[in-house]
Amino acid sequence: MMEVKENLKFGQGLISGYVSVFLGIMALLGVICFKYPEWLTTPEFRAVYTGASMKILLTASIIAAMLFAILSFMLSRNKKWPLIGLLFITATIVVGGFDVDPRPVSNTRWHLGLDWLLLDLLLMAVIFIPIEMVFPKRKGQRTFHEEWRTDLVYFCVSHLLVQFFGIITQQPAKLLFGWMGLSGLHEWTQSLPFAIELLFAFFITDLAQYWTHRFFHTHHFLWRFHSIHHSTENMDWLAGSRTHFIDIFVTRSMAFVPLYVFGFSTLTFNVYIVFMAIHAVLIHSNTRINFGFLKYVFATPQYHHWHHCKNPNHYGKNFATIFPFIDMIFGTYYLPKNEWPEDTGLLEANFPKGYVKQAIYPFTKSPFDSDLEMEEYSKR
Numbered sequence: 238m239m240e241v242k243e244n245l246k247f248g249q250g251l252i253s254g255y256v257s258v259f260l261g262i263m264a265l266l267g268v269i270c271f272k273y274p275e276w277l278t279t280p281e282f283r284a285v286y287t288g289a290s291m292k293i294l295l296t297a298s299i300i301a302a303m304l305f306a307i308l309s310f311m312l313s314r315n316k317k318w319p320l321i322g323l324l325f326i327t328a329t330i331v332v333g334g335f336d337v338d339p340r341p342v343s344n345t346r347w348h349l350g351l352d353w354l355l356l357d358l359l360l361m362a363v364i365f366i367p368i369e370m371v372f373p374k375r376k377g378q379r380t381f382h383e384e385w386r387t388d389l390v391y392f393c394v395s396h397l398l399v400q401f402f403g404i405i406t407q408q409p410a411k412l413l414f415g416w417m418g419l420s421g422l423h424e425w426t427q428s429l430p431f432a433i434e435l436l437f438a439f440f441i442t443d444l445a446q447y448w449t450h451r452f453f454h455t456h457h458f459l460w461r462f463h464s465i466h467h468s469t470e471n472m473d474w475l476a477g478s479r480t481h482f483i484d485i486f487v488t489r490s491m492a493f494v495p496l497y498v499f500g501f502s503t504l505t506f507n508v509y510i511v512f513m514a515i516h517a518v519l520i521h522s523n524t525r526i527n528f529g530f531l532k533y534v535f536a537t538p539q540y541h542h543w544h545h546c547k548n549p550n551h552y553g554k555n556f557a558t559i560f561p562f563i564d565m566i567f568g569t570y571y572l573p574k575n576e577w578p579e580d581t582g583l584l585e586a587n588f589p590k591g592y593v594k595q596a597i598y599p600f601t602k603s604p605f606d607s608d609l610e611m612e613e614y615s616k617r
């Protein structure tokens with residue numbers, strides 16, 4: 238297992254070493270996607286990119302991984318990381334990294350979203366790692382803190398199972414409202430000007446999400462699932478991924494209900510999905526960028542970090558994901574001008590660590606188990 242303890246500083250060859258390992262692994266997995274696209278790529282996503290563009294990206298990743306490995310060799314006394322990087326690059330080339338062939342792909346019943354995982358991870362890493370390094374909120378926080386692997390596992394699982402989550406989160410809306418004749422309402426929604434339709438989609442889903450989220454905080458049994466999301470002590474771009482699968486299922490299902498009922502256009506739906514994918518990462522990230530007056534319009538890292546505050550005096554604030562005014566309406570808004578929470582996480586000692594332990598944790602104890610939890614619960 239890779240053990241990473243050093244704090245990242247420019248010019249030591251460490252960053253270039255990590256980048257070469259990261260790109261080497263990504264390229265190797267990318268080749269595997271080209272080999273087995275029926276099983277490892279998503280049809281909806283294949284409609285967005287082309288095989289040719291992915292081939293260019295793969296070639297660029299292999300070359301970049303090589304260049305970073307060379308740079309790391311020159312800068313660093315520790316040759317471990319560039320060597321590991323080169324190992325992955327060699328493996329990528331041996332399995333055919335430079336001569337993959339995009340081909341027509343027939344749909345299979347089940348598939349994993351490895352393409353979605355790789356592309357989203359690459360994009361998020363490229364956007365947020367530099368932001369966190371240049372404008373960090375907590376300077377002392379290591380990029381590779383002690384639980385980053387746990388958060389990465391959450392990221393991988395939710396992306397690989399994108400088809401499964403997509404199917405099951407649509408079922409409650411279909412079951413509840415599928416029998417109604419909603420085509421008239423759909424026509425009305427889609428006749429709205431695009432900007433209005435989009436803002437309406439953001440508002441109505443955030444409203445549903447707000448109450449679902451609040452419900453997760455106020456009901457003891459549900460809190461056991463949502464507490465996993467709050468267990469992170471190191472807020473960063475990967476931290477938001479730490480969400481129990483029941484939490485993902487319920488929250489996404491409830492947000493999907495208004496999307497289904499109002500029947501938003503495909504464009505609005507796609508913009509919403511892309512916005513949420515980036516915004517959910519942003520609000521957890523370790524950055525002090527405060528977005529000026531926009532922080533009163535859209536949820537920002539400062540806003541959501543207060544939601545994760547460890548101090549019980551500030552529990553039960555900022556449930557909205559997109560619009561702070563929803564919290565204002567329901568009396569749960571909290572955004573002091575330039576203050577940030579001192580710590581994030583849970584008071585509970587010995588909270589389980591690691592994906593598997595956290596996945597079974599909510600099922601292992603009966604509700605109202607300990608006095609401490611009851612005490613915390615009453616404050617929440």
Ligand SMILES: [Zn+2]
Nearest residue numbers: 450454463544
């Ligand atoms: Zn919460």
Ligand SMILES: [Zn+2]
Nearest residue numbers: 466477521541
């Ligand atoms: Zn959060």
